[in-house]
Amino acid sequence: MEKYVVEGGARLCGTVEISGAKNAALAILAATILAEEPCIIENIPNINDTSVSLKILKDMGATVRLLDKNTVYVDASVLTSPMVPYEHAKRMRASYYYLGSLLGRYHKADVSMPGGCNLGVRPIDQHIKGFRALGCTVDIVQGGIISARAQELVGSHIYFEISSVGATINVMLAAVKAEGVTILENVAKEPHVVDLANFLNSMGADIRGAGTDVIKIHGVKHLGGTNYTIIPDQIEAGTFMVAAAATGGDVLVSNVIPKHLESISEKLIKAGAVVEEYDDAVRVYRHGPINKITLKTLPHPGFPTDMQPQMVAMLCAAEGTSVITESVFENNRFKYVDELSRMGAHIQVDGKIAVVEGVPKLTGAPVKATDLRAGAAMVIAGLMAEGVTEIEDIYHIERGYEDFLDKLKMLGADVKYICKPDLDMPEAL
Numbered sequence: 309m310e311k312y313v314v315e316g317g318a319r320l321c322g323t324v325e326i327s328g329a330k331n332a333a334l335a336i337l338a339a340t341i342l343a344e345e346p347c348i349i350e351n352i353p354n355i356n357d358t359s360v361s362l363k364i365l366k367d368m369g370a371t372v373r374l375l376d377k378n379t380v381y382v383d384a385s386v387l388t389s390p391m392v393p394y395e396h397a398k399r400m401r402a403s404y405y406y407l408g409s410l411l412g413r414y415h416k417a418d419v420s421m422p423g424g425c426n427l428g429v430r431p432i433d434q435h436i437k438g439f440r441a442l443g444c445t446v447d448i449v450q451g452g453i454i455s456a457r458a459q460e461l462v463g464s465h466i467y468f469e470i471s472s473v474g475a476t477i478n479v480m481l482a483a484v485k486a487e488g489v490t491i492l493e494n495v496a497k498e499p500h501v502v503d504l505a506n507f508l509n510s511m512g513a514d515i516r517g518a519g520t521d522v523i524k525i526h527g528v529k530h531l532g533g534t535n536y537t538i539i540p541d542q543i544e545a546g547t548f549m550v551a552a553a554a555t556g557g558d559v560l561v562s563n564v565i566p567k568h569l570e571s572i573s574e575k576l577i578k579a580g581a582v583v584e585e586y587d588d589a590v591r592v593y594r595h596g597p598i599n600k601i602t603l604k605t606l607p608h609p610g611f612p613t614d615m616q617p618q619m620v621a622m623l624c625a626a627e628g629t630s631v632i633t634e635s636v637f638e639n640n641r642f643k644y645v646d647e648l649s650r651m652g653a654h655i656q657v658d659g660k661i662a663v664v665e666g667v668p669k670l671t672g673a674p675v676k677a678t679d680l681r682a683g684a685a686m687v688i689a690g691l692m693a694e695g696v697t698e699i700e701d702i703y704h705i706e707r708g709y710e711d712f713l714d715k716l717k718m719l720g721a722d723v724k725y726i727c728k729p730d731l732d733m734p735e736a737l
């Protein structure tokens with residue numbers, strides 16, 4: 309059994325360099341199959357989710373070469389098996405981006421229903437609505453495969469009922485080579501949506517308005533190769549910012565786009581931290597107490613749902629009672645609070661609202677990472693706690709954070725990875 313062991317008490321101090329954005333990388337890797345020439349992508353985070361996506365590309369027949377730890381060459385000009393089987397799709401949510409890109413390339417896509425973090429019901433009705441508007445039939449067929457087909461893709465005017473990152477990206481991927489103009493309204497404005505649009509434009513696409521509520525796509529016939537650098541990861545940066553504030557530390561979080569971090573900085577400042585902004589870095593430190601705050605997760609530019617668990621971990625030790633509203637996902641996004649309670653936190657959850665009554669200290673305990681960001685929250689809680697916290701199910705964390713323990717150790721954290729034989733396993737003969 310693999311675990312992280314965190315000895316609490318260290319103040320995080322120093323500089324940490326942020327890796328490329330997971331969610332941008334996953335969209336962009338899927339988009340490489342729209343190019344009829346090779347692409348070189350730099351600043352790809354070396355994490356389990358990107359490994360799965362590269363495996364999907366290889367299994368389809370693309371040539372994939374790692375030029376260095378964070379640079380990948382993808383030549384998807386010839387694909388021998390353009391589909392995504394269950395064994396890959398179950399491992400991450402973003403496998404469904406191959407629906408959009410395969411449709412864009414071949415007008416035909418077969419992708420197994422996606423896995424990913426269990427954050428409650430995660431429907432894909434808006435993706436399907438978008439594909440259908442472009443002229444596709446979409447069915448769930450034998451074996452849980454989403455099967456989409458089109459004679460041709462024709463531009464359309466699509467209004468999303470919900471601002472969905474996944475639907476915006478997927479429909480953009482399908483529409484980029486459609487005949488005529490596609491207008492997408494009420495789209496997601498997250499930084500990774502903009503990064504994907506920039507990537508596609510660098511391949512020769514004509515996409516305007518990414519980052520606003522309306523995206524306009526003039527379909528093009530051909531997309532070529534490109535050399536592109538992925539943006540820094542907003543959520544990894546936010547996680548280290550919260551870890552710095554939570555431990556009363558002083559950390560320069562470098563290689564970031566501070567504009568992407570504004571909603572996180574604002575809440576950290578309210579909670580008593582100091583956040584200094586530089587061109588491509590933010591410095592976070594805290595000397596006084598952690599203040600209680602109110603916080604509601606919202607689509608970008610609001611406070612990201614992917615930072616909610618880390619923030620709650622910090623607020624467990626605030627002076628006073630904080631109120632957190634999860635408005636993006638269902639209350640499964642609070643599943644991890646039971647784990648924080650094991651460490652002495654006082655949290656009441658009622659539907660989409662968590663009431664966090666600050667306690668003077670957390671105490672180390674064995675806990676589980678219930679999903680990716682909840683896992684990061686457990687690490688932050690462990691750093692703040694008195695004693696030792698052992699975190700199980702760390703595969704969730706390793707899906708999304710590059711060199712997490714090494715980066716924490718460089719900042720002075722006492723964290724280690726251990727792999728113990730599982731006591732439930734029969735002994736090898």
Ligand code: UD1
Binds near residue numbers: 334471
């Ligand atoms: C993406 C991110 C995830 C992040 C989330 C919200 C990736 C790979 N994952 O997930 O880390 O937490 O954005 O910022 O980029 N919805 C529908 N119908 C749909 C699509 C979505 O009802 O067709 C709902 C979802 O259930 C959820 C909300 O819309 O309640 C937002 O989901 P969405 O933005 O699509 O999240 P993901 O793309 O799954």
